[in-house]
Amino acid sequence: xxxxxxxxxxxxxxxxxxxxxxxxxxxxxxxxxxxxxxxxxxxxxxxxxxxxxxxxxxxxxxxxxxxxxxxxxxxxxxxxxxxxxxxxxxxxxxxxxxxxxxxxxxxxxxxxxxxxxxxxxxxxxxxxxxxxxxxxxxxxxxxxxxxxxxxxxxxxxxxxxxxxxxxxxxxxxxxxxxxxxxxxxxxxxxxxxxxxxxxxxxxxxxxxxxxxxxxxxxxxxxxxxxxxxxxxxxxxxxxxxxxxxxxxxxxxxxxxxxxxxxxxxxxxxxxxxxxxxxxxxxxxxxxxxxxxxxxxxxxxxxxxxxxxxxxxxxxxxxxxxxxxxxxx
Amino acid sequence: xxxxxxxxxxxxxxxxxxxxxxxxxxxxxxxxxxxxxxxxxxxxxxxxxxxxxxxxxxxxxxxxxxxxxxxxxxxxxxxxxxxxxxxxxxxxxxxxxxxxxxxxxxxxxxxxxxxxxxxxxxxxxxxxxxxxxxxxxxxxxxxxxxxxxxxxxxxxxxxxxxxxxxxxxxxxxxxxxxxxxxxxxxxxxxxxxxxxxxxxxxxxxxxxxxxxxxxxxxxxxxxxxxxxxxxxxxxxxxxxxxxxxxxxxxxxxxxxxxxxxxxxxxxxxxxxxxxxxxxxxxxxxxxxxxxxxxxxxxxxxxxxxxxxxxxxxxxxxxxxxxxxxxxx
Numbered sequence: 231x232x233x234x235x236x237x238x239x240x241x242x243x244x245x246x247x248x249x250x251x252x253x254x255x256x257x258x259x260x261x262x263x264x265x266x267x268x269x270x271x272x273x274x275x276x277x278x279x280x281x282x283x284x285x286x287x288x289x290x291x292x293x294x295x296x297x298x299x300x301x302x303x304x305x306x307x308x309x310x311x312x313x314x315x316x317x318x319x320x321x322x323x324x325x326x327x328x329x330x331x332x333x334x335x336x337x338x339x340x341x342x343x344x345x346x347x348x349x350x351x352x353x354x355x356x357x358x359x360x361x362x363x364x365x366x367x368x369x370x371x372x373x374x375x376x377x378x379x380x381x382x383x384x385x386x387x388x389x390x391x392x393x394x395x396x397x398x399x400x401x402x403x404x405x406x407x408x409x410x411x412x413x414x415x416x417x418x419x420x421x422x423x424x425x426x427x428x429x430x431x432x433x434x435x436x437x438x439x440x441x442x443x444x445x446x447x448x449x450x451x452x453x454x455x456x457x458x459x460x461x462x463x464x465x466x467x468x469x470x471x472x473x474x475x476x477x478x479x480x481x482x483x484x485x486x487x488x489x490x491x492x493x494x495x496x497x498x499x500x501x502x503x504x505x506x507x508x509x510x511x512x513x514x515x516x517x518x519x520x521x522x523x524x525x526x527x528x529x530x531x532x533x534x535x536x537x538x539x540x541x542x543x544x545x546x547x548x549x550x551x552x553x554x555x556x557x558x
Numbered sequence: 559x560x561x562x563x564x565x566x567x568x569x570x571x572x573x574x575x576x577x578x579x580x581x582x583x584x585x586x587x588x589x590x591x592x593x594x595x596x597x598x599x600x601x602x603x604x605x606x607x608x609x610x611x612x613x614x615x616x617x618x619x620x621x622x623x624x625x626x627x628x629x630x631x632x633x634x635x636x637x638x639x640x641x642x643x644x645x646x647x648x649x650x651x652x653x654x655x656x657x658x659x660x661x662x663x664x665x666x667x668x669x670x671x672x673x674x675x676x677x678x679x680x681x682x683x684x685x686x687x688x689x690x691x692x693x694x695x696x697x698x699x700x701x702x703x704x705x706x707x708x709x710x711x712x713x714x715x716x717x718x719x720x721x722x723x724x725x726x727x728x729x730x731x732x733x734x735x736x737x738x739x740x741x742x743x744x745x746x747x748x749x750x751x752x753x754x755x756x757x758x759x760x761x762x763x764x765x766x767x768x769x770x771x772x773x774x775x776x777x778x779x780x781x782x783x784x785x786x787x788x789x790x791x792x793x794x795x796x797x798x799x800x801x802x803x804x805x806x807x808x809x810x811x812x813x814x815x816x817x818x819x820x821x822x823x824x825x826x827x828x829x830x831x832x833x834x835x836x837x838x839x840x841x842x843x844x845x846x847x848x849x850x851x852x853x854x855x856x857x858x859x860x861x862x863x864x865x866x867x868x869x870x871x872x873x874x875x876x877x878x879x880x881x882x883x884x885x886x
Contacts, residue, residue, distance in 0.1 A: 387561050415817065416744070416778060417785070418561070443774075445809060450744060450778030457745070480848075481773060484855045489743065500848065501876045520808075520828065527812045548829045 242490035250284035254471030262300035269316040274498035276321040288326035290334035310345040323347035341372030350376035369401040376404035383413035394429035404436040412444025413529035416454035423458040438462030444526025448477035468507045473532030474522035520547045570818035578612035582799030590628035595834045597644040602826035604649040616654035618662035638673040651675035658688045669700030678704035697729040704732035711741035722757035732764040740772025741857035744782035751786040766790030772854025776805035796835045801860030802850035848875045
């Protein structure tokens with residue numbers, strides 16, 4: 231019943247959904263997930279029709295402690311294989327994120343010897359040259375590569391334009407718009423997609439969108455990005471990710487399936503959410519909350535919200551509100 | 559810092575925000591609020607710059623038990639006066655909702671003798687003639703009036719067009735688009751705003767938007783409606799309202815203040831949320847959750863989700879998902 235709102239969009243049938251639960255959720259618990267959870271999440275990605283799963287970071291034990299961080303901070307080949315083998319058929323491609331100063335690009339595996347398909351590098355604009363080097367190294371090893379310039383909502387137009395010149399000439403297959411602070415409206419998403427697309431025109435590079443939910447706009451920004459023609463969208467199970475969390479994949483895939491020419495099966499994802507993510511949410515802190523709303527509205531890093539939440543005798547939200555207003 | 563995303567919108571400076579916490583939240587607890595809470599909420603509305611507060615229903619003790627329901631199901635004059643007097647200056651206008659079969663229009667007070675400014679009538683399309691009668695009665699008593707046709711997402715275009723003919727010829731000052739099931743995308747909101755505006759053109763009637771958060775799109779739909787030129791938008795403290803709840807007023811007013819030529823002070827609202835609404839959320843059930851997401855994605859009344867949540871030995875979410883898929 232109802233108006234037939236069917237939305238025929240030329241891009242929607244090709245859009246790739248990248249689940250980054252273990253990677254962005256790994257920001258909350260230092261990548262310390264049970265093997266059962268990671269295997270269940272990968273299986274659900276395969277069954278749902280999700281295109282990619284970012285299963286962690288490809289960082290190095292030279293720079294990060296293997297005692298402090300779980301195995302998905304490093305994505306060793308044996309661990310990756312164990313997950314793929316547990317499911318059998320590898321329907322969903324695997325991605326890992328390389329972090330500047332924490333990864334060792336010379337020791338990236340070769341694509342031909344690894345279950346990984348894609349290496350993404352997340353970086354702040356000031357580190358763009360190091361990021362270009364990581365993308366080059368990953369490309370030379372045979373991987374699909376993505377460059378993800380974080381916190382774009384804090385950059386002025388000239389800074390974005392300058393970065394886009396580098397990115398257009400880079401080895402990346404995909405360039406991402408990263409709303410790291412959850413600070414974008416969907417009108418702003420529309421403007422940024424247009425700007426990025428113009429800069430990448432003729433390069434053959436794909437465009438991606440990564441959102442956070444500080445203003446409860448993660449799904450809206452993701453839908454708007456698809457409507458405006460991005461090729462990749464990130465999402466996580468139940469929005470599990472840093473701070474206010476990400477675009478919930480079950481909502482995104484459910485929404486797309488209800489209105490666009492692409493179908494996902496969200497049932498396996500709901501099952502994993504119920505079995506694993508809802509219990510995890512009782513011990514870990516993420517998702518929409520007032521401190522994160524205030525960082526989002528003020529277009530700031532969620533750090534201040536994290537600190538506020540962790541303070542034992544914390545101030546009231548109105549005091550945190552006053553802190554923001556003093557600064558601006 | 560960041561791109562200057564300032565959004566000059568001719569309508570945004572005139573848009574009226576209507577808080578309906580006590581009315582839509584009253585659906586969750588049968589309007590049984592403490593006097594302190596209602597007074598604090600009204601004060602926060604006045605201080606924040608919120609234009610209207612819907613303080614409950616104007617239903618009759620003839621049809622509803624005064625033992626079963628709290629005083630805000632009836633909005634007696636003495637109770638309204640007590641709230642206004644507690645704040646002193648009445649900066650925010652007051653609204654009450656009349657329900658078909660539960661209100662007694664002949665006994666509506668006269669506007670000149672009541673602290674109320676507006677009477678809104680919510681109705682399903684099949685009850686439109688009764689609703690027109692209520693609007694007429696309210697108008698004759700001197701009130702601003704609004705007609706709110708619920709669950710528009712379930713109506714086909716012909717049904718909406720036919721209803722709009724009645725509404726355009728009605729006594730209502732404001733006609734509302736009601737996304738009662740949280741089933742609209744913002745593209746659909748855009749289409750409906752356009753349809754309603756066309757139908758109301760030349761009548762002098764204003765247009766309003768009321769959203770629910772089943773798909774985490776309540777804020778996005780509200781922003782889109784403002785961008786497309788609606789005159790009234792409903793919202794509630796912390797989204798407090800039936801099922802998945804409404805558009806959170808602190809997010810809506812914070813967002814508008816950060817980007818549009820209208821400023822609100824959300825601090826008093828955050829204070830009331832922290833003092834009253836967060837504790838209420840521990841005893842009452844509302845807000846985004848998977849059962850409500852499933853009713854939203856399936857464009858159904860939240861009844862089935864409410865029943866699921868209340869069942870002591872409830873099924874899993876995947877079983878509820880299967881129930882929906884069997885039906886469709």
